[in-house]
Amino acid sequence: MKTVIVGYGSMGHEIEAVLLGRGHEVICRVDPAGNGDARELSTEILKEAEGVIEFALPGGILDNIRVYSEASVPVVIGTTGWDKxxxxxxxxxxQYGSALLWGNxxxxxxxxxxxxxxxAAALINGIEEYDIMVNEYHHKRKKDSPSGTALTIAEKILQxxxxKKSIQTETLNRAIRDDELHVGSVRGGAIPGIHQVTLDSEADSIEIIHTARNRKGFALGAVRGVxxxxxxxxxxSVDDFIRDILPS
Incomplete structure (x- = not known):
């Protein structure tokens, strides 16, 4: 597959390595900071493309999506911060009858x-003794807080x-209400990403933790997505993709 990478930072380099390892070809790297082959996206760049993977900043994302759609090139978007x-x-x-797969x-x-x-959230639905909370830890260069992944976790719990009726991501100078789910964030060091869900009662505590060791897992999922x-x-959404590839 002839692919274009949009956003050629650390994640873009990891995506390129996975693409090449799976026998695909990277025909262009677009990066506004000047780290790739082009600074701006255009339909001309996409003329021979069979797929695009974008991990970039959210500014101008609707313009990018319009370009992908006009060129009829399927795109995977791992960019976060554009939920609204x-x-x-x-x-x-x-409108264009194109294809887009997005995910946090x-x-x-x-x-x-x-x-x-x-x-786990469904299991404690009838066991009121357990409360539940979310914490996430990332490197000091991460620009969003809480992470898109943490918000996805919180949404899964509310569902x-x-x-639990609402999500609280800010510092609380009061006691948290029983119907609020608190999501805490820590930034520092070089942590690729740790997400922790705690189910806590007076008798015991259960922790479910996902620790990302590097970016390869994210890159592999995006490449399999395209x-x-x-x-x-x-x-x-990435949920559609995951449901389709995992055994029922």
């Missing part, structure tokens, strides 16, 4: 973790645990 723009993105994809975390291991957390997207049309 998703309905507009879906409409662009629908493409790591196959992290998506297995999401499933475990969902099941499966009736007594392979999966080939020949499809529609606006897909």
């Amino acid at each position: 723009l998703r309905p507009q993105a879906a409409e662009i994809v629908r 975390n493409f790591s196959l291991g992290a998506n297995l973790f999401f499933d475990l957390v969902s099941r 499966n645990l009736d007594r 392979e999966w997207l080939s020949g499809k049309t529609g606006f897909f």
Whole structure:
């Protein structure tokens, strides 16, 4: 598959290594900071492309999605921080009949973790003695807080645990309410990413933890995602992709 990488930082380099290792060809690297073959995306760059993988900053993402759609090139987007723009993105994809797969975390291991957390939340739905909380740790250069992955975890919990109604991500100068789910964030050092869900009662505590050792897991998931997207049309989430590749 002839691919274009948009965002050629550390993640872009990891994606390139996985693409080449799986027999694909990288025909262009687009990076606004000047680290690739081009600074700006265009339909001309995508003329021979069969797939795109984007891990970049969210500024201008709707413009990028319109370019991908106009060129009829399927795209995997691992960029985070554009949740509120998703309905507009879906409409662009629908108008052009193109294909887009988005996700806050493409790591196959992290998506297995999401499933475990969902099941754990459902299991304690009828056991009121257990409270639940989320903590995440990342390197000091990470620009968003909490992480997109942490917010996905929180959403999974709210979907499966009736007594939690809202997510709190800020410092609380008060006692947390029983219907609030607290998501804590720590930034420092060179931590690739740790996400921890704790189920706690007066009698004991249960912890479910996902630790990313490096970026390879995210890159592999994104590359498998663009392979999966080939020949499809529609606006897909990483959940659609994971459900399709994992045994039921």
